[in-house]
Amino acid sequence: MGALLEIDNLQTHFFTSGGTVKAVDGVSYDVNAGETVAVVGESGSGKSVTALSILRLIPKPPGEIVGGEIRFQGKNLAFCSEDEIREIRGRDISMIFQEPMTSLNPVLSIGMQLTEPMLAHMNMSEADAKERAVKLLEMVGINEPRRRIDQYPHHLSGGMRQRVMIAMSLACEPKLIIADEPTTALDVTIQAQILELMKNLTRDMGVAMIIITHNLGVVARYADRVNVMYAGRIVESGSATDIYHRPRHPYTLALLKSVPRMDRPRQAKLDPVEGQPPDLTRLDGGCSFRPRCKFAVEECAKSYPALEDVGGSHFSACFRSKENLAEIEL
Amino acid sequence: MGKYIFKRVLLMIPTLIGAAILVFLLLRMAPGDICAVRYLGSGLAIDESQIELCREQLGLNKPQIVQFFDFIWGYVVFDLGDSMWTGQPVTHEIAIRFELSLQIAIMATLVATIIAIPLGIISAVRQNTITDYVVRGFAIAGIAIPSFWLGLMIILGLLIVTQSWLGEPWMPPIEFKSIWEDPIHNMAQLIWPAVATGYRYSAVATRMTRSAMLEVLREDYVRTARAKGMVEKIVINRHALKNALLPVVTILALEFAFLMGGLVVTEQVFNLNGLGNLMVDGVERQDFAMTQNLVMLVVIIYVFINLLTDLAYAWLDPRIRYS
Numbered sequence: 001m002g003a004l005l006e007i008d009n010l011q012t013h014f015f016t017s018g019g020t021v022k023a024v025d026g027v028s029y030d031v032n033a034g035e036t037v038a039v040v041g042e043s044g045s046g047k048s049v050t051a052l053s054i055l056r057l058i059p060k061p062p063g064e065i066v067g068g069e070i071r072f073q074g075k076n077l078a079f080c081s082e083d084e085i086r087e088i089r090g091r092d093i094s095m096i097f098q099e100p101m102t103s104l105n106p107v108l109s110i111g112m113q114l115t116e117p118m119l120a121h122m123n124m125s126e127a128d129a130k131e132r133a134v135k136l137l138e139m140v141g142i143n144e145p146r147r148r149i150d151q152y153p154h155h156l157s158g159g160m161r162q163r164v165m166i167a168m169s170l171a172c173e174p175k176l177i178i179a180d181e182p183t184t185a186l187d188v189t190i191q192a193q194i195l196e197l198m199k200n201l202t203r204d205m206g207v208a209m210i211i212i213t214h215n216l217g218v219v220a221r222y223a224d225r226v227n228v229m230y231a232g233r234i235v236e237s238g239s240a241t242d243i244y245h246r247p248r249h250p251y252t253l254a255l256l257k258s259v260p261r262m263d264r265p266r267q268a269k270l271d272p273v274e275g276q277p278p279d280l281t282r283l284d285g286g287c288s289f290r291p292r293c294k295f296a297v298e299e300c301a302k303s304y305p306a307l308e309d310v311g312g313s314h315f316s317a318c319f320r321s322k323e324n325l326a327e328i329e330l
Numbered sequence: 331m332g333k334y335i336f337k338r339v340l341l342m343i344p345t346l347i348g349a350a351i352l353v354f355l356l357l358r359m360a361p362g363d364i365c366a367v368r369y370l371g372s373g374l375a376i377d378e379s380q381i382e383l384c385r386e387q388l389g390l391n392k393p394q395i396v397q398f399f400d401f402i403w404g405y406v407v408f409d410l411g412d413s414m415w416t417g418q419p420v421t422h423e424i425a426i427r428f429e430l431s432l433q434i435a436i437m438a439t440l441v442a443t444i445i446a447i448p449l450g451i452i453s454a455v456r457q458n459t460i461t462d463y464v465v466r467g468f469a470i471a472g473i474a475i476p477s478f479w480l481g482l483m484i485i486l487g488l489l490i491v492t493q494s495w496l497g498e499p500w501m502p503p504i505e506f507k508s509i510w511e512d513p514i515h516n517m518a519q520l521i522w523p524a525v526a527t528g529y530r531y532s533a534v535a536t537r538m539t540r541s542a543m544l545e546v547l548r549e550d551y552v553r554t555a556r557a558k559g560m561v562e563k564i565v566i567n568r569h570a571l572k573n574a575l576l577p578v579v580t581i582l583a584l585e586f587a588f589l590m591g592g593l594v595v596t597e598q599v600f601n602l603n604g605l606g607n608l609m610v611d612g613v614e615r616q617d618f619a620m621t622q623n624l625v626m627l628v629v630i631i632y633v634f635i636n637l638l639t640d641l642a643y644a645w646l647d648p649r650i651r652y653s
Contacts, residue, residue, distance in 0.1 A: 055557055090559035097550060097557075105551040107572045107647050117558040152648040168558070 002071075003030035004208050005054070005093075005176060010068035010078070012046075012053045015061065019281035023049040025232035026068070031176060036202065036209045038223035038240075040216065040255070044277050046232040047212045048098075051178045053078070054210075055093060056085045072176075091121040094169035096198075098181040100161035104153040110137075110164055111149035117171045136167040140197060159190035166198060176208045183218070195222055216259055220244055228252050231278050231288035234307065238314035248316035250293045287318075295320055335637070342633045347402075349629040353622050354398050363390055364414045364616045388414050390618075401622060415617045423608060423620065424627065430506050431604040433516075434524055435589035439582055441528025442535055447578065449532075450539020451566060457544060465536065472533025481526040481599040488522070504601055523600045527593060531585045538581050542574035549573070575646055583639040591628035 012024040024046040031037045039047045052058050053065055054077060070077040072093065077085060089095075094117075097103040105113060114136060115129035124132070130149065137145035140163040153161055162182060169177050179198065183191035199222050202209045211223060219226050219240060226243045228236040228251065236249035247253045257271040275292035286301040287293070293300070299319050307315040310322065365384035369376040385391045389400065404410045410420040453465040485501070492500035502519050509516040546552065547570055555569040594606040605624065612620035644650045 057553055057557055086559050086561065088559070089557055095554075095557040097554060099550055102550040103554045105555070105569050105573070106649060108568070109648075116555075116560060116564075120559055120561070120564075154649045165554075 004033045004035075004072070005031040005210075006069070006071040007050070007054070008069040008071065010050060010053060010070060011066045012049050012058060012063060013066050014063045016281075021280045022232050022283060023063070023280060024053060025283075027229070027232070027234055028068075029227050029234060029237065031208050031210060033175065034202075034206045034208055035224050036199070036211060036222055038219040038226045039210060039212045039229055040214065040219055040226060041229035042214060042273075042277055044280070045229040047229045048180050050229070051095070051180050051210060051212050054178060055089050055095060057095075087121070090117040090174075091172045092174055093176045093178065094172070094174045096162070096165050096169050096177060096179040096182045098184050100158050100165055100185060103165060104161055106153055108152070109149065110151055110153065110156070114149070114164070114168055114171060117168065121172050132171070133167075136171060137164070139170070139201065140164070140167045141193075142167075158186055159194065162186060162190075162194055163197070166194070166201070170201060170205070170207075173205065174207060176210070177202065178210045178212070180212045181214070182211070183215075184213075198222075216255060228255070231283065232280060233288070233304075233317065234315075235289065235318070236316045237307065238312075238316075242312070242314040246314070248310050248314065248321045249318045250295045250320075251289050252316075254292075254294075335641075338637050338640070342630075342637075345633055346626070346629060350402060350622070350626060351398075353625040354401060357616075357618050357621055358394060360616070362616060364388065364618070365390065367614075367616050368415075404623075405626075410623050411619045413612075413617055413620045415611075415615045415620065420619055420623045424605070424624065427603055427605050427608055429508060430520070430602060431590055431593070431606070433509060434520055434527070434593065434602070434604065435586055437520060437524035438528040438531060438589055439586045441524055442532035442585065443582060445529065445532035446535035446582075447539055447571075450536045450578070451543055451571065453536070453540040454543030454547060455566065465540075469533040469536040472529050472536075475530065476595075477526045477530045478595040478599045480529065481523060481596055484522050484526055485599070502600070506603065519600075520602075523593070523596050523602060526599075527589065527596055531582075531589070534585070535578055535581050539574065539578050542577050543570060546570045546574045572646060576643060579642050579646065580639055583635050583642075587628075587632045587635040590631050591624070 006028075007030070008028050010024055010027045011022070014021040014023055027046070027050050029037065029039075039050065041047045049058065049063070054070055054072075056065070056077065058065065065078045068078060072088065075084065075088075077088065104110075111130060111133055114133040115124075115126065118124045118129040118132060119126065122129075133149055134145045137148055142148055142160060142163055148156075153164075156164065165182075169179075177198075182198065183194050186194060195218060198209065198211075201207070211218065213219065223240050226236075226238060226240050227234045228243065228249065230251050236243065236247065236252045238246075243252060244256070247256060251273070254271070254273040258273055260270055273292060278288050278291070284301075285303060287296075287304055290296045290300045295318075297319060305317045305319050305321075307317045308321060310316050363385070365381045365388065368384065369381055382391070389397065392400075400411075412419050413423050416423065449465045449468070453462045456462050489499045489501065492498070502522055503515055504519075506519065507515045549570075552565060552570055555565045560569070591605050591609060593604060594610055596602075597604045597606045605627075609621065609624050611617070612624060
């Protein structure tokens with residue numbers, strides 16, 4: 001049996017007046033049943049677009065999936081019919097968004113928004129759906145769920161709303177949840193609570209999760225596997241331990257160095273990733289990280305390095321992956 | 331809620347007093363009065379004393395401040411006085427025309443709503459397609475075409491079409507009969523002015539619906555609804571439309587209030603005896619009693635419609651609650 005979700009050479013482009021933006025340019029990764037996969041990268045690296053592409057939520061125009069496959073249980077989601085993808089949305093694959101403040105409809109009650117997917121996908125009666133909604137709210141740690149169900153989003157705080165979003169994503173017992181920066185908009189203390197909650201619930205229910213984030217701390221703690229994205233491509237992929245302790249791509253290395261750490265002396269200077277992400281309308285044939293890379297060699301300008309196995313299902317797309325880059329710099 | 335409504339109704343009083351002062355002063359700033367219009371306009375040689383007598387009978391020779399308090403006192407004792415021209419009670423003159431005007435206003439608003447909301451939605455959902463262009467063209471035309479001209483065209487069209495189909499021309503009935511009395515006759519008469527004015531008012535509301543929908547369709551919660559696997563119809567009608575309706579409701583309500591007193595030319599075209607006509611006659615004849623009470627009626631309608639609109643907001647948007 002293959003993986004639950006197989007993304008194969010996905011290409012999502014945006015056709016704008018300024019040119020074609022290759023937001024996702026040949027991304028491949030798998031998600032196994034019950035597994036948590038993290039996708040890490042800067043803003044504009046294409047991590048959210050990849051996620052939205054899975055459920056075909058890219059606004060068209062200007063965006064369009066132009067190539068590749070997204071196989072979910074034998075079905076290619078990238079090019080199936082509108083009705084087929086709608087059946088998958090919310091039932092088999094659900095999504096949690098970045099902005100809990102704006103992701104819930106302000107004029108519909110919490111109960112209505114929670115029961116909607118159940119009524120649409122599970123042939124439930126309204127009374128049953130409401131009962132389940134109460135249970136779901138309880139499960140995500142919302143007090144007085146019976147009262148909350150008649151309330152509206154503006155009665156709830158950001159953290160509470162994200163809990164409601166999580167409850168909503170779990171409503172139809174999906175096989176996969178895509179969480180697009182679920183904690184970015186929340187206070188730090190709430191972030192940890194929400195992540196713990198998501199981890200526990202997905203583990204208990206055996207749900208696979210794709211967690212999209214730019215927070216490496218989140219990755220280390222919650223992900224089984226990590227894909228690092230840069231300029232629309234995956235540049236490194238491996239287990240969380242691999243990525244943390246044996247990074248092989250200069251970008252991953254740079255990202256790790258830019259994070260303040262408790263175990264280093266406070267005076268140590270942070271090392272930000274210098275320069276700007278490239279303009280995605282003007283990519284040349286070479287490695288797109290080249291202008292910001294400390295390890296760039298002549299070869300990098302000629303062609304884009306392929307993802308290569310550097311040992312134990314740890315992949316890196318760099319011509320110098322075989323060298324121990326961390327050592328070189330020291 | 332009840333307390334809120336009560337407070338709002340109380341707050342209407344200063345608004346109404348302000349409006350009363352304004353209309354009272356404006357009417358009396360114009361030169362001449364009804365007695366001059368009545369006698370001097372006749373072209374006969376009139377004795378000055380006759381005009382004075384007329385003024386005395388109508389109370390126009392009293393000090394203005396006294397006249398003003400008479401006017402206000404009328405509202406306290408529910409006696410608005412008689413029309414200075416016909417001698418009939420003002421309430422009677424208004425009552426026989428009120429039903430017609432109210433019915434046209436309601437029907438025109440219905441026509442406008444029925445046209446505007448679906449067209450606005452379609453136009454937004456199919457933004458920048460041929461459908462959108464056609465709808466926008468239709469809306470622009472509605473703004474550009476005066477409703478009295480459209481009314482004339484409708485009557486002309488009716489004549490031509492019925493002539494060629496039925497062999498003899500058919501005209502909408504001219505005499506007003508209440509909808510309770512003879513609904514078919516009533517509709518045959520009033521549907522045309524309602525369409526003529528409703529189309530015009532739909533134009534603004536269509537554009538408003540379109541732009542509000544375009545904005546709402548880009549909202550995160552619409553994406554959430556799609557991500558939940560909702561069918562497009564529910565996404566549009568339940569998730570987007572309810573959010574987009576607020577400005578549209580405002581526009582439609584204000585238009586309704588305007589239609590109650592402002593349909594002067596359309597009433598002429600369709601030969602309707604409504605409040606618009608009464609107002610024009612009152613102004614022309616300097617019938618102060620008639621005009622100032624009519625203006626007050628329109629003001630009261632405006633104020634009430636505003637209150638109803640605010641209450642509708644609370645129903646549409648739970649974030650707005652009155653307590």
